[in-house]
Amino acid sequence: MNMVLIIIGMAIVTYIPRVLPLTVLEGKELPPFFQGVLKNIPYAVLGALIFPGILFIQPDDIWFGIAGAAAAFILAFLGADVMIVVLGAIAFLSVYMLMGG
Amino acid sequence: MQMAAVSEQKSGFKAGIKAGISIAVGYLPVALTFGLLAKTTGLTLFESVLMSLLVFAGAAQYISLSLIAAGAGAAVIIFNTFIVNIRHFLMSASLNEKMEPETRAKKSLYAFGLTDETFTVIATREGKTTTGFALGVMLIAYGSWVVNTGIGHIIGASLPEFLQQAMSIALYAMFVGLLVPSLKKEMKVAYLAGLAAVLNSMFTLTGLLDTGWAIAASTLISAMAVEVLTGLRKGAALK
Structure with a gap:
């Protein structure tokens, strides 16, 4: 029972940052500077979500991360669809693992 | 129609x-x-x-x-x-x-x-x-x-x-796949992602901030810094 209460507590504090800005700011016109900052966020957050995490997906073998990152970036720069980038990087690393890399 | x-x-x-x-x-x-x-x-x-x-x-x-x-x-x-x-x-x-x-x-x-x-x-x-x-x-x-x-x-x-x-x-490959098409189109995207990536690496690898804070801080700093710089450049262009 205690565990269920902890989970409900976690659910509430996780929901608050998700819901507040979306509902409070609905229909409000922010100053242009803040609109600009908010429109920049998706691309900034992608940079932070990718690095340095992608390099350390295998904490004891940084080359594993570098190989995966290289595969993903090359596929994406060649213009591959997101799904192809994902599956291609997985396939590349599977081969890397099976080859005993 | x-x-x-x-x-x-x-x-x-x-x-x-x-x-x-x-x-x-x-x-x-x-x-x-x-x-x-x-x-x-x-x-x-x-x-x-x-x-x-x-x-x-x-x-x-x-x-x-x-x-x-x-x-x-x-x-x-x-x-x-x-x-x-x-x-x-x-x-x-x-x-x-x-x-x-x-x-x-x-x-x-x-x-x-x-x-x-x-x-x-x-x-x-x-x-x-x-x-x-x-x-x-x-x-x-x-x-x-x-x-x-x-x-x-x-x-x-x-x-x-x-x-x-x-x-x-x-998930990392997905983030790369989402980022690169915009990166190819607009230099601003490269600055935004690059600066946030460098900041986040600094914050986490030095142990200065925990992951949750590090992502939030590097994202916000990068988004604001790039916005200020593009604003300045536009201002300069107008003069």
């Missing part, structure tokens, strides 16, 4: 499901492992699936397991969950600029589905995004998260070792 109908469909619920498939694939190994770890931490199947159903936040759920294993109290666990998810304030505010106008009731509903992954898929689309598209992306991601948590707990194992390790690239 027909064209309008087609393009509307492209941005609706079905298109959202399709765009969300890469998240569902990426969540598979993470959720399987979460189910497995929850079991070894002593959570029942009901509790593990309930957590994924109600919380739906990978990093926070993993951290809660290590805190539970360490015997931490409820207040500590809940406080840490809040801290780890503070970055969602930024994403929610940013998403608000991106979404079509909608009733607060519906926005409260889809706000629940906001994760790093659903946010980046929805927010990197061109133009305004529909509620249906957001719901589609979130629903398939959520389904994968909840179902695979249960499967991980029940079978008590994750994928074969090599596949589990290879699939750990999935």
Whole structure:
């Protein structure tokens, strides 16, 4: 029972940052500077979500991360669809693992 | 007329499901492992699936397991969950600029589905995004998260070792796949992502900030700095 209460507590504090800005700011016109900052966020957050995490997906073998990152970036720069980038990087690393890399 | 109908469909619920498939694939190994770890931490199947159903936040759920294993109290666990998810304030505010106008009731509903992954898929689309598209992306991601948590707990194992390790690239590869097309189009995107990547690496590798704070801080600093600089350049161009 205690565990269920902890989970409900976690659910509430996780929901608050998700819901507040979306509902409070609905229909409000922010100053242009803040609109600009908010429109920049998706691309900034992608940079932070990718690095340095992608390099350390295998904490004891940084080359594993570098190989995966290289595969993903090359596929994406060649213009591959997101799904192809994902599956291609997985396939590349599977081969890397099976080859005993 | 027909064209309008087609393009509307492209941005609706079905298109959202399709765009969300890469998240569902990426969540598979993470959720399987979460189910497995929850079991070894002593959570029942009901509790593990309930957590994924109600919380739906990978990093926070993993951290809660290590805190539970360490015997931490409820207040500590809940406080840490809040801290780890503070970055969602930024994403929610940013998403608000991106979404079509909608009733607060519906926005409260889809706000629940906001994760790093659903946010980046929805927010990197061109133009305004529909509620249906957001719901589609979130629903398939959520389904994968909840179902695979249960499967991980029940079978008590994750994928074969090599596949589990290879699939750990999935969500990162998705982020790369979302970033690069915009990067090729606009230099500003390269500055935004590059600066945030450098800052986040500095913050985490030096141990200055925990992951949750580091992502939030590097994102905000980069988004503001680049906005100030583009503002200055525009100002200079006008003179």
